[in-house]
Amino acid sequence: MTEPHHENSYRAQRKPRAAFATREAYLEHELQVMAPRRWAPNYPFRDYRFEWEDWIPAMAATIGKVVMVAAIVAAFATPLGLSAEFMTENIRFEMLIAAVLFAFFLSGFLNPTANLPGTHGPLIPMIPLVVASGGHPMALGIMIGILGFILGITKGGSLLTRLTSNGVAGGLLLYLGFIGVTSQVGRLFSWAESFDKGYIAFIVLLATIVMYALLEHFRKRWLAIPLGCLLAGLIAFALGAPFEFTTEPGLPNMNPAYWWGESTGWQLGLPDLKAFLAVTPFAILAVAMWSPDFLGHQVFQRLNYPKNTDRVIMNIDDTMIGAASRQMVGSVLGGANITSSWGTYIVPAAIAKRPIPGGAVLTGILCIATAILGYPMDLAVWPPVLSIALIVGVFLPLLEAGMQMTRKGKTTESAAVVIFSSAIVNPVFGWSLTVLLDNLGLIGCKERGQELGHTGRWIIPGIVFALLCVVMLAIGMFPGVPAVVRAFQIQ
Incomplete structure (x- = not known):
């Protein structure tokens, strides 16, 4: 699988910072001369370098990892009646798995075109349904890993990406960005109003808007995450918002037998055949969500990177293989994380004009330090x-990228339909339906559909849409329609 590579081509072509008029020009040149090796050793200073801009996505990724893994673990553990202490230990365990095996080894050493495997946020609301239907965290993880690995090695992810037009992708980014921003604004106000100081949320958000505008003006938007977090934290604390450190330093139990014991860890034992059958519809839907998610991340890189940087653009199929591997390894070891492409890493990295590997290594370092020290998890x-980290680091950039993608050509029709249909059910429904309508030529660019042939126009999009509808019908994701799977729930 290793691509042709000229030995030391990066070191031969790179130039020092002093050779460029601006730092931006230097960073763009670094992207253009990198020649990463796929599925072969990549070494710092021979194949890539570290720049202080790499700390930006590393910080954002670490914050996002703590938050998203905490949400996944809590969604599994709360219905099972497990303690807060258990959740903290499992979060620490998951962060160490992600840091050592995948941030360091996969994206920093073995394949710098595979984005880091992160957390599957859109699946969180469905986890209580998984538990209620007799699902098991290990069974779900293994099934997602197997399906994702098959999709990756057959290059199904990149195929679905090619069938997705700019209008559909742009509309999807707009929807995800808008929903994300409004969700975080609502959560921030709810938090501030819980101790009768709702004005704190307003002041923090207003200060963030001014800061973001100034950074845009001075072309320093990649500083939005550290400055935004610092500004929000200082303002909130100065105005009397409650905060205290509670998570002490330590290491989690590293023994898989503890996590999957009958009376220890998850207290579930090992999954049986019934558990695997119960999670199959959810696993199919989780992997189906990967394609639009991965596409959005790749598109964001292309919009922010200069020309002639295809060699460092995220490879969707390799990222799927990496995410599937991480899913199976983490689940077998005892973690509950549901994996996807690491959005809180790749979006800030693209803004900072940095390739994947350098920041991946720094992300691993920060995740290990955070897991061991404990206190940064509270912050x-x-x-x-x-x-604020999620708003300025992920959701606002997604909005901007979506707007850029819908500026040219006949893209607004497709963008509007994908937003509308996503609002009715969810983004995976909106994406699959709009891809079918768009490729048939009913909306968007009519000429584009004619160039795809029968397979690309309606056979593959039709099969994908039908399969996803069956799965969503089975688990009750259509509004007003009861879940079919409950009628066949295995006792």
Whole structure:
């Protein structure tokens, strides 16, 4: 699988910072001369370098990892009646798995075109349904890993990406960005109003808007995450918002037998065949959500990177293989994380004009330090820090990218339909339906559909849409329609 590579081509072509008039020009040149090796060793200073801009996505990724893994673990553990202490230990365990095996080894060493495997946020609301239907965290993880690995090695992810037009992708980014921003604004106000100081949320958000505008003006938008978090934290604390450190330093139990014991860890034992059958519809839907998610991340890189940087653009199929591997390894070891492409890493990295590997290594370092020290976990999940990090680091950039993608050509029809249909059910329904309508030529660019042939126009999009509808019908995701799977729930 290794691509042709000229030995030391990066070191031969790179130039020092002093050779460029601006730092931006230097960073763009670094992207253009990198020649990463796929599925082969990549070494710092021979194949890539570290720049201080790499700390930006590393910080954002670490904050996002704490928050998202905490949400996944809590969604599994709460219905099972497990303690807060258990959740903290499992979060630490998951962060160490992600840091050592995948941030360091996969994206920093083995394949710098595979984005880091992160957390599958859109699946969180469905986890209580998984538990209620007799699902098991290990069974779900293994099934997602198997399906994702098959999709990756057959290059199904990149195929679905090619069938998705700019209008559909742009509309999806607009929807996800808008929903994300409004959700975080609502959460921030709810947090501040819980101790009768709702004005704190307003002041924090207003200060963030001014800061973001100034950074845009001075072309320093990549500083939005650290400055935004610092500003939000200082303002909230100065105005009397409650905060305290509670998570002490330590290491989690590293023994998988403890996590999957009958009376220890998850207290579930090992999954049986019934558990695997119960999670299959959810696993199919989780992997189906990968394609639009991965596409959005790749598109964001292309919009922010200069020309002639295809070699460092995220490879969707390799990222799927990496995410599937991380899913199976983490689940077998005892973690509950549901994996997807690491959005809180790749979006800030693209803004900072940095390739994947350098920041991946720094992300691993920060995740290990956070997991062991404990106290940074408290700061990362503090609402003003968390919400502002997600708004300026992920959701506002997604909005901007979506607007850029819908500026040219006949893209607005497709963008509007994908937003409308996503609002009715969810983004995976909106994406699959609009891809079908768009490729058939009913909306968007009519000429584009004619160039795809029968397979690309309606056969593959039709099969994908029908399969996803069956799965969503089975688990009750259509509004007003009861879940079919409950009628066949295995006792």
